Amino acid sequence: MSHPEFTFTDKVVLITGGSRGIGRATAELFAARGAKVVTTSSHSVPLSFSDEYATRIRHLHADVSDEEAARTVFKSCEEIFGPVSILVNNAAIISNTSFKDMAMQDWDDVIKTNIRGAVIYSKLAFDQMIRHKQGGSIINISSLAGIPNIQKFPGFSPYTVSKFAICGLTESLAVEGIEHGIRVNAIAPGAVDTEMLQKAAAGLKTSTTPLDIAKIILFLADENQSRIINGSIIPVFCNGD
Incomplete structure (x- = not known):
C-alpha cells in the first residue's frame, strides 16, 4: 500500500481511542507516513505496535472524559x-x-465519553x-447515526444523540478556529468492521475496514490535500448500510 501524496514527516498526531479499530489503523497509517503519534485509550493493558512503528507511536492510558488526565x-x-x-x-x-429499559447511568456513560471527551480534547488542542501559533487540524469521528434523515435503529438513542452533538461541535469549532489557522472536520461512517460494531450489532456484515476510514482521516489532515476544507461532515455509506 502506497500513498506518497500523504506525508506527515515530524507532524505530531494525537488520537483518542487508539488501541484498536479505526484509532489503531489511523495511528499506524500516520506513523507510516512519517508522523509522530500518541494514542490514548481507557485500556490499561500495554499495547505493542510492529517494530516498523514502535519508535513513532506512544500509547498512554487515560479516561477520555477526565480533564486532568487529558491535561497530562x-x-x-x-x-x-x-x-x-x-x-x-x-x-x-x-x-x-x-x-x-435503559438506566440513566448507561446514558451518562455514553454522553460522557463521546461528547465530553471530544470537547475536552478539542479545547486542549x-x-x-x-499557544504555539502553528494552526492545526482536528478530525472528529461521528457516525451516520448523527446525520439527519437517515434511518435510525432502536436501542442506540444515547449513541445517536452523541453523534449529532459531534457534528454540531465540528461546525461550531470550525468557525472559531478560522482566525487561528485551525481546521475542524468530521467523518460520519456507517458500519465499519470493528470490535465495537460486532459487540453492538452482532451479525451485521460490512466490507468497510478501519483502514478505509483511516485513509479519509489522513486526507482531511493533509494541508496539501484539504487546506480549504473546514467545517465539513463527510458521510461514508459503507457496504452493509
Missing part, C-alpha cells in the same frame, strides 16, 4: 514529541439498550495550537 496527555505529548498539530477525536462507546 497533552503535556506528555509535548514532552515526548512536541506540540500537537493534528487531533483525531475517535474515542467512543455504544450502548445497545431500548430507551424504556485549541489551547496548545494557539
